[in-house]
Amino acid sequence: MANIFPPNTNKRFYGIAALVALAAAFVLGGIYYVNFSIPEYEPVQPVRFSHKLHAGDLKMSCTACHSAAQRSSRAGIPDTKSCLGCHQHILPDSPLIAPLREAADPQYPGYTGEPVRWVMVNRLSGHAYFNHMAHLNRGIGCTSCHGDVAGMERIRAPRDARMQWCLDCHRNPAPHLRPLEETASSRYSAADYLRTHSIRDGEGKSIQTPLQLGNFLKRQWKIQPKTDCTACHH
Ligand code: HEC
Ligand code: HEC
Ligand code: HEC
Ligand code: HEC
Ligand code: HEC
Numbered sequence: 001m002a003n004i005f006p007p008n009t010n011k012r013f014y015g016i017a018a019l020v021a022l023a024a025a026f027v028l029g030g031i032y033y034v035n036f037s038i039p040e041y042e043p044v045q046p047v048r049f050s051h052k053l054h055a056g057d058l059k060m061s062c063t064a065c066h067s068a069a070q071r072s073s074r075a076g077i078p079d080t081k082s083c084l085g086c087h088q089h090i091l092p093d094s095p096l097i098a099p100l101r102e103a104a105d106p107q108y109p110g111y112t113g114e115p116v117r118w119v120m121v122n123r124l125s126g127h128a129y130f131n132h133m134a135h136l137n138r139g140i141g142c143t144s145c146h147g148d149v150a151g152m153e154r155i156r157a158p159r160d161a162r163m164q165w166c167l168d169c170h171r172n173p174a175p176h177l178r179p180l181e182e183t184a185s186s187r188y189s190a191a192d193y194l195r196t197h198s199i200r201d202g203e204g205k206s207i208q209t210p211l212q213l214g215n216f217l218k219r220q221w222k223i224q225p226k227t228d229c230t231a232c233h234h
Helices: 009-036 051-057 080-087 098-104 132-136 142-146 163-171 190-196 210-221
Strands: none
Touching: 080 098, 190 210
């Protein structure tokens, strides 16, 4: 009977070389994937809504539109009706506002009632659990995770919203903690906060630096984010 795989050293050499090449490709591919292949995601939206204008120039707080974030796991996208509260009066005839009126203004000749289909930007795959409320009620602000949204014309997803990013903060939360009334501020700086507020720790010592403030809040609220697998993977 013919041997299908004769003990041929040459062939074996090629086999091993192919395996080594494959392993190298995996390792390099892995490094490439982790370091470079998570581009910032900035999709075009069906309405040219600008956070820079609304949260930046007009100084609306993040929870003016995403109020669900403080009481549920999701932050939610505002209903188009809430936009018309202003846009019935502000630029109602602008072509940029027309899609909002088509969706939610029954008086508008082009009314369809079809909701605006915003493109989702931040989304974890199904196997990790995330909760907005658990962060906002414990001193982590929107901009700590989503970046300077009030400076963005169009929303960009954080480049590294991966497990390592969650864990880095869970292991060392103090530098990110801020007073609870500041978690939904569109712009927060601990240094500015300390210039306008005088805060003393338990022993009456004045708090001077952002890190002292973070460490103080961590102790005062007994902040201890979990790092065991089951905290985020059920
Ligand atoms: C006037 C209402 C309004 C305000 C104020 C506002 N947002 Fe939004 N936000 C929206 C709308 C509408 C969308 C969906 C369209 C888009 O992505 O631009 C959105 C989308 C987002 C998204 C992306 C959601 C996704 O798909 O992943 C993030 C993150 C976000 N907002 C954060 C913030 C933060 C942080 C602030 C405060 C600095 C803020 N928003 C203030 C209306 C608002
Ligand atoms: C608190 C009032 C207010 C709310 C609520 C509000 N806007 Fe605005 N919006 C403004 C103002 C003010 C402007 C700038 C008007 C100007 O340029 O003169 C504006 C401008 C815009 C423009 C640009 C219009 C143009 O022709 O330049 C768009 C698009 C827009 N808003 C979408 C939205 C959407 C979508 C929502 C709901 C998620 C929303 N706005 C909620 C006040 C508001
Ligand atoms: C600790 C980090 C963190 C903080 C703080 C945070 N977010 Fe998020 N946000 C995320 C992550 C992660 C997702 C994706 C969640 C998912 O896919 O389950 C997300 C999703 C969103 C979305 C998409 C839709 C939804 O309903 O979840 C919006 C809008 C949003 N965040 C707005 C905000 C606003 C506004 C604040 C402050 C009030 C805020 N976020 C605070 C990490 C954060
Ligand atoms: C603080 C939250 C958190 C903790 C704690 C955590 N994970 Fe994750 N994990 C995540 C997130 C977020 C992702 C990415 C989900 C996605 O891709 O959208 C992830 C992804 C993963 C993946 C998929 C591969 C990857 O890297 O994307 C595996 C496997 C995993 N985690 C295992 C673990 C194990 C084992 C532990 C305990 C040692 C652990 N995780 C602890 C949040 C966490
Ligand atoms: C900037 C800091 C920061 C980031 C980034 C962050 N977290 Fe957290 N997380 C915290 C803090 C602070 C708490 C509150 C801990 C407490 O209550 O003692 C918390 C609490 C949680 C909880 C509730 C369980 C617990 O530990 O008490 C979950 C679940 C969680 N985080 C998941 C995630 C996931 C998943 C991500 C990434 C997608 C993430 N977190 C990113 C700071 C962060």
